[in-house]
Amino acid sequence: MRTFISDCQRATLLIERRADQQLPLAERVQLWAHLHLCAYCRRYAVQSPALARAARLTAQAPSTARLPSDFAAQLQRRLDEPS
Amino acid sequence: MALLVPEPAQWLARYGDDLYRFALSRVASAEEAQELVQDTLCSALDALASFRGEASERTWLFVILRRKVVDFYRRQARSPFVPLPVLPEQAPEAEFFRPDTGHWQPGQGPADWAAPSGEDDLEQQEFQAVLRSCQQRLSPQHGAVFVLRFAEELSAEEICAALQLTAANYWVIVHRLKLHLRRCLEKNWFGSTPRS
Numbered sequence: 477m478r479t480f481i482s483d484c485q486r487a488t489l490l491i492e493r494r495a496d497q498q499l500p501l502a503e504r505v506q507l508w509a510h511l512h513l514c515a516y517c518r519r520y521a522v523q524s525p526a527l528a529r530a531a532r533l534t535a536q537a538p539s540t541a542r543l544p545s546d547f548a549a550q551l552q553r554r555l556d557e558p559s
Numbered sequence: 560m561a562l563l564v565p566e567p568a569q570w571l572a573r574y575g576d577d578l579y580r581f582a583l584s585r586v587a588s589a590e591e592a593q594e595l596v597q598d599t600l601c602s603a604l605d606a607l608a609s610f611r612g613e614a615s616e617r618t619w620l621f622v623i624l625r626r627k628v629v630d631f632y633r634r635q636a637r638s639p640f641v642p643l644p645v646l647p648e649q650a651p652e653a654e655f656f657r658p659d660t661g662h663w664q665p666g667q668g669p670a671d672w673a674a675p676s677g678e679d680d681l682e683q684q685e686f687q688a689v690l691r692s693c694q695q696r697l698s699p700q701h702g703a704v705f706v707l708r709f710a711e712e713l714s715a716e717e718i719c720a721a722l723q724l725t726a727a728n729y730w731v732i733v734h735r736l737k738l739h740l741r742r743c744l745e746k747n748w749f750g751s752t753p754r755s
Contacts (some may be wrong), residue, residue, distance in 0.1 A: 477660070478659070478660060478661045482660040482662050483630060483650050483660070483661030484656055484662050484663050484668075485655070485656035485661040485663070486660055486661055487736075488737075489723075489730060489734045490603065490695075490735050491651075491730070492737060493730050494662060496714075496715050497715070499719075508577045515681040516663050517669075518671050518739075519668075519670075519671065520669045521671075523669060523672060523741060524737060524741075526672075527740065527741060528709055529692075529723045530686070530690060531690065531705070531709035531710065532709055532710065532712070533686040533687070534690050534691060534710075535584050535585070535706075535710035536584070537684075537687055537711065538585070539580040539583060539584065541576070541579060541580050541583055541589075542576050542579070543571070543575045543576055543579045543593070543596065544593070545702055548571055548575055549595050550569050551571060551596075551597055551600060551683035552568075554600075554601070554604075555570060555571065555600060555604065556567055556568050559681070
């Protein structure tokens with residue numbers, strides 16, 4: 477049987493939701509009780525926002541890529557056409 | 560102050576590489592990124608009349624590019640819709656959680672991640688490369704939600720609207736993609752770095 481004490485699936489789903497919105501009081505209390513008892517989900521609760529930060533940093537990582545010149549030349553011709 | 564007049568012939572020289580780099584950070588391949596840049600500049604050409612010179616040309620082009628990124632993922636996420644399974648035993652979560660109790664499956668519980676060893680640039684780059692490769696292994700729908708949520712940082716409402724998801728489905732998808740991503744990282748990064 478699933479109870480909030482055993483239900484890590486539900487607890488981790490709530491951890492994802494609370495990153496975006498405040499949870500209703502009953503769910504906050506249940507999550508708190510679950511985290512109090514479950515070391516795995518406590519780890520998840522720390523790692524999940526860390527993963528979000530890492531994803532944001534990865535998306536912002538500086539790049540030195542250049543538009544390939546043949547592609548740029550082709551595109552330039554379209555932009556030069558008088559409209 | 561004189562309003563700016565757009566100069567399409569200068570766009571590539573001025574903003575081409577920046578637009579391309581941004582596009583590359585949002586999609587998986589160089590071809591897709593080039594297509595985004597091309598779509599952006601063509602749309603901008605068509606919409607020249609709507610450019611009022613209030614924002615800079617650069618800002619205006621980036622607004623169009625970001626819209627193209629959302630469109631790209633809208634198309635990607637639309638392809639085969641994955642229905643939510645009815646029985647808990649068939650749910651994708653069953654890989655991670657026991658269907659009877661909801662407890663972590665043996666061996667799937669989060670491991671202790673070694674703390675990053677400072678601000679080492681090379682290590683950062685390697686980690687980001689692993690994260691990117693894990694990201695590319697996500698399903699198309701999960702990959703779309705990943706970029707819109709964690710790179711574009713759109714709100715849940717905006718993503719639900721763009722991808723036509725209900726809020727409940729959206730949270731299930733965020734949860735599943737996080738589970739897959741963290742397992743991939745655990746296997747390919749945290750599990751393989753020597754721990755001292």
